[in-house]
Amino acid sequence: MPEIRDFHAFPDAQGRFGQFGGSYVAETLMAPLAELTEAYLRLRQDPAFIAELDRDLTHYVGRPSPVYFAERLTRHVGGARILLKREDLNHTGAHKINNTVGQALVARHMGKTRIIAETGAGQHGVASATVAARLGLQCVVYMGATDIERQKINVYRMKLLGAEVVPVTSGSKTLKDALNEAMRDWVTNVADTFYIIGTVAGPHPYPLMVRDFNAIVGREARTQLLEQYGRLPDVLTACVGGGSNAIGLFHAFLNDREVRIVGAEAAGEGIATGHHAASLAAGRPGVLHGNRTYVLCDDDGQITETHSVSAGLDYPGVGPEHAFLKDAGRADYVGVTDDEALEAFHLLARTEGILAALESSHAVAQAVKLAREYPKDGIVLCNLSGRGDKDVHTIAAREGVQV
Amino acid sequence: MNRIDRRFAALKSAGRTGLIPFVTAGDPSPEHAVALMHALVESGADVIELGVPFSDPMADGPVIQHASERAIAKGVGLGDVLGWVAEFRRRDADTPVVLMGYLNPIEIHGYERFATEAVQAGVDGVLLVDCPLEESEVLAPLRAAGLAQILLAAPTTAPDRLSKLCAAAEGFLYYVSFAGITGAARLSTTDIAARVADVRAHAKAPVAVGFGVRDAESAKAIAGFADAVVIGSALVERLAGAVSSEDVAGRVAAFLQPVRKALDAR
Numbered sequence: 001m002p003e004i005r006d007f008h009a010f011p012d013a014q015g016r017f018g019q020f021g022g023s024y025v026a027e028t029l030m031a032p033l034a035e036l037t038e039a040y041l042r043l044r045q046d047p048a049f050i051a052e053l054d055r056d057l058t059h060y061v062g063r064p065s066p067v068y069f070a071e072r073l074t075r076h077v078g079g080a081r082i083l084l085k086r087e088d089l090n091h092t093g094a095h096k097i098n099n100t101v102g103q104a105l106v107a108r109h110m111g112k113t114r115i116i117a118e119t120g121a122g123q124h125g126v127a128s129a130t131v132a133a134r135l136g137l138q139c140v141v142y143m144g145a146t147d148i149e150r151q152k153i154n155v156y157r158m159k160l161l162g163a164e165v166v167p168v169t170s171g172s173k174t175l176k177d178a179l180n181e182a183m184r185d186w187v188t189n190v191a192d193t194f195y196i197i198g199t200v201a202g203p204h205p206y207p208l209m210v211r212d213f214n215a216i217v218g219r220e221a222r223t224q225l226l227e228q229y230g231r232l233p234d235v236l237t238a239c240v241g242g243g244s245n246a247i248g249l250f251h252a253f254l255n256d257r258e259v260r261i262v263g264a265e266a267a268g269e270g271i272a273t274g275h276h277a278a279s280l281a282a283g284r285p286g287v288l289h290g291n292r293t294y295v296l297c298d299d300d301g302q303i304t305e306t307h308s309v310s311a312g313l314d315y316p317g318v319g320p321e322h323a324f325l326k327d328a329g330r331a332d333y334v335g336v337t338d339d340e341a342l343e344a345f346h347l348l349a350r351t352e353g354i355l356a357a358l359e360s361s362h363a364v365a366q367a368v369k370l371a372r373e374y375p376k377d378g379i380v381l382c383n384l385s386g387r388g389d390k391d392v393h394t395i396a397a398r399e400g401v402q403v
Numbered sequence: 404m405n406r407i408d409r410r411f412a413a414l415k416s417a418g419r420t421g422l423i424p425f426v427t428a429g430d431p432s433p434e435h436a437v438a439l440m441h442a443l444v445e446s447g448a449d450v451i452e453l454g455v456p457f458s459d460p461m462a463d464g465p466v467i468q469h470a471s472e473r474a475i476a477k478g479v480g481l482g483d484v485l486g487w488v489a490e491f492r493r494r495d496a497d498t499p500v501v502l503m504g505y506l507n508p509i510e511i512h513g514y515e516r517f518a519t520e521a522v523q524a525g526v527d528g529v530l531l532v533d534c535p536l537e538e539s540e541v542l543a544p545l546r547a548a549g550l551a552q553i554l555l556a557a558p559t560t561a562p563d564r565l566s567k568l569c570a571a572a573e574g575f576l577y578y579v580s581f582a583g584i585t586g587a588a589r590l591s592t593t594d595i596a597a598r599v600a601d602v603r604a605h606a607k608a609p610v611a612v613g614f615g616v617r618d619a620e621s622a623k624a625i626a627g628f629a630d631a632v633v634i635g636s637a638l639v640e641r642l643a644g645a646v647s648s649e650d651v652a653g654r655v656a657a658f659l660q661p662v663r664k665a666l667d668a669r
Binding site: 023187284288 | 456457458459460461462464465468469472475480481482505506507508509510511512533534535537538554555556557559560561564579
């Protein structure tokens, strides 16, 4: 790959990040995607739209989220300072709301009255149901039957918010199948329906649009670091399933070459066991869900079932921009196992009084590893993408505790 | 002239409407895959559309999804499908075979390797549901090897794109009769008729209409304005659970022959 001068110049007009991205969809989706692309490219330049979005982010989501120095965790680890970008403090408890607030505004500007979404852990489903309720739009959320079982609290939250949750029983009954089903709904109901994709995957313009709406995370953090510490961090880390919180943190720093970037993928029971969801660390380039990216598949090209203790990372693909950053050598992607994530969950709870989402616990585990590599005056900035209330039952069950 | 063009030329001079059944390769069972293809021809198929099973068939409804899942569970992969086409060719040198599916199995197999093996096996064209014209650069090795790239057009296709598709279509242009997934049952014939007439006026290639064709009656209605009719989910549904080659052939005959008759009676 030729050297990249400006990482902010991607994607190109076809939605490509180098060889990744694009629009690999059925003919019936080409027109709706063109309509969406046209509307979004216009809105993202429109000062009135940007002001509307900023108001919602401030007064509804509760931005800016703080950058918090995890002092006791840092002392416990004995390495560089660990800073947490507190996306868990957003309304609904995760970064996902940044994107759904944005896409719901786009939907309203396009005159759509029905919102559909797919969800894995349920965070994106809750965030979609939330904005739909606020704007008075009908909301249908597709969720794998397996995920419904392990995320009951979020399923109930969506129902309380007035959304219909549709169980998906095809394939592996997880996030990827929910995405297939939402896509099928969209193909059938394009006239009145807006599909809010929850991650930086899918066909163009979704990887661009979802990234833009989450990039507020990194823009804020970069400013906060400069104001509070007078410098940029040495290294960034975030968990990567589809990759929306990670690209949200990374994007503002991509052209700061001195800042190292490390994504933490779900290594599940260990990459060597085959039971994992580490598409970048252990997959290969392929085509899934409308874009070319790294995927986990067998030699027949069949997408393989993934495993992670966290439903939100349990996805066999990854956003095409991450695939591009990996191949360009700008970011590294490494695996964090279920056990390591759980250990980090407990460590953060006891040292800082924060229950992190299991997804985000992967990033915390990686931050701890990175902190050990740097001197005490170094800075590791970790995206704490969501809070862990939704995972309490999963953790209790895994540890044999009756709640 | 390749098999697809020859077949459509013959249909045209005979004044007949083409019948293009779709089946998922390896369903209802891999052992009867080749027998099923011959049975389709014996019951009046003009072109065979053979679905390559994929784990994430985004554009397909439940019937074809489940057929894919069953085939994958029995270990069916692209290599098997090519093997069955080669075996079919030993007894049938004339009926065109089009592979229909998704890009990832071919991407992973390798485009060059697939192109060579598919031509050797006797495949005539490919229809890749998730590879629109805009992304079809990757298919250059397939076209170079002589495989027809079958394109789709839909009711939502904008006029300027439609003319691009019409100009680029090889073999035949597959018109998706409504915006939806395979196997859904909504069909306003008058609506489709007007749109297909427009497409036929622009396309050099013949136009086949599919999505939502379920039986002899709906096929006959479409035959009035299309060069060929594609019939998939309803057939796949009928074949599920067949236990022997004879059973497969019997079900194909019972389902397809009335459709053939209806098309010819026009």
